[in-house]
Amino acid sequence: MKINSRSELINLRNSLKNKIELRETGKSKEETVEILIGMATCGIASGARDTYNELLSVISEKKLSHVKVVSVGCLGYCYMEPTVQVCIPGKEPLIYGKISKDKALELIEKVVIEGGYLSENLLVKSFDKAGVTYE
């Protein structure tokens, strides 16, 4: 499908903005929970792919059809790879570090299902950015 004008592009973008709002602020009209996982070369080298696969299998085992795993680029926390960001509607998105394969189950159970935290792994988002503003 070709996009032929700026207004077509903006219409398409507006239809997608819910997704980004969930990741930026936690606001969402939907139930979908997103787990973003840093999958740049360095993340993968630290085991992010194993964590990614494990998260998928835990999610399908527990039949959590509202939880999506999204592979994203580098989050910047090299000392805490693999890193994930958990985006739950209505809550501030939080970043967790050192989520190795064997932490995947605990992350899903404690954070996604029980709504708690993994205190040993919690990272504080330490940057501001040229974000997305919707007119």
Add this chain to the structure above:
Amino acid sequence: MNNKITLLVCDGASCKTGHNVNLISSLQKAISDKNLNSSVSVIKTGCFGVCLQGPIIKVLPDDLLYVSVKLTDIDEILEEHIIKGNVVTRLLYKDPMTLQPVKQQKETKFYQKQFRIALRNCGLINPEDISEYIAVRGYEALATVLAENTPSEVVDLMKKSKLRGRGGGGFPTGLKWEFTAKQPGTEKYVICNADEGDPGAFMDRSVLEGDPHSILEAMAIAGYAIGASQGLIYVRAEYPLAIHRLNIAMEQAREVGFLGKNIFSSGFDFDIDIRLGAGAFVCGEETALIHSMEGQIGEPTKKPPFPSVSGFRHKPTSVNNVETFANVPAIILNGADWFASIGTENSKGTKVFALAGKINNIGLVEVPMGTTLREIVYDIGGGMINNKEFKAVQSGGPSGGVIPKEHLDTPIDYESLKQIGSMMGSGGLIVLDEDDDMVQLAKFYLDFTQDESCGKCTPCRIGTKRMFEILERLTKFEGSPDDLDILEDLAINIKNSSLCGLGQSAPNPVLSTMDFFKEEYEAYAYRRKKHTYSIIADKCIGCTKCARVCPVACISGKVKVPHVIDESLCISCGACFTACPVNAIEKP
């Protein structure tokens, strides 16, 4: 669970060693004493990045920050905030400019030292899904310029933003585009230099892997501005994932018509191709890069003519770095004035750094120009590992130099780094501590450049080799004081007479370490062997840890029997000192 208040307490190395050793346990005790366990929980977190104001407590879901919290403040926070629901204004984070208490963390601009422009989408979107890039205003900058601006207006906008090349040279991007645009002819090229080669640098790779569409979009904008319809990305084959994601991104962009013919029905055609490099350092130099892309030997040629006059296939070509391109869509969407409002007088915007070495929080960081090294090392980096003493930062890789302690408060920008003998480079920052040997460091970089020298010009081919040999001689304690003069002479001559940037900057690591740490060179030249580490036999428990970490295997001994260091082989690296669990190793 939803009504429950959560207190996040910083457990970063700096705060912990600073003041809050007991804060977390005292807080937990006070909470259970007051029977508040069901309504509040305490969680340890990583560094917040405002270590000077620690210890810090962040309250969720209110999203506010209490700073410099003392043990005696715990009661007040619990009584007022948790039980009565009143904010303890006294402890709130204060804006350093206005000194007004800041309630919402979102408002605390200065609290976050980092500001991300080039990395704005890294870690936020799926790089293999164009719809996610569109959701963060992707391709809107391209659509806007095609609909509303003439090419020369785009050039003017870039000039006004004062964006400078992020590959290290710092040449104004707008000017480069203008020169290329002004050349006659219709066949012109846009090249993205993704030949990132500094040891320890991975900024460009992270952008390509995390946000490839932003590079494609920016290249199309550059193409429109200079009148090119073909873009080329020169990326090293050593970055397979970046290449994979770029290919996916290009395919997706072609499908929706963001690349190809008649983009956004504007009549503008633009497409992009990838050229793989074999990973030669010299090919990061733009003329060598162009020759390599043409299928020639990857060697530089004399400038002028500059690529903007005669570049790829002898046509006008604008060569820009990945990070430079990553800034372009953000500048167009937010305006040149917005970009020019960030940074210092002559260096605008932000810079991405790959922060590595002996600090607690290594990572990829993006800070506004003008941020001091101290802020990067201590606030963002979380301070030195094991609280060792800071010695210097190596910036700019093999082309840069070291920045010692006395220059820690230098605001980072192109000019100030050059002034103290280093350079911005592409953005590698390696933090060194008291154990690091500056002569060995310089030798490492010279080994790299003499190996990577293409061999075309004599000063670089032979000169760097000779410099490396002298450094080898010195570090083996086989040199003489005369060597220091020869080394300096060679360095200056190579710098002044080499053909391209590689040779012209190759002596920098030596010159800069000689400038700040001359005594270390003299110690080698006068063969004053450094005192070595030794083991205190009474304390040694024979755990073998030191022997296992020793890089030159000069520690021997049987299990559970005190070990011995062979002092003739010891290189005083300090690895054993760090590894010893019982403090049985004596420093020199």
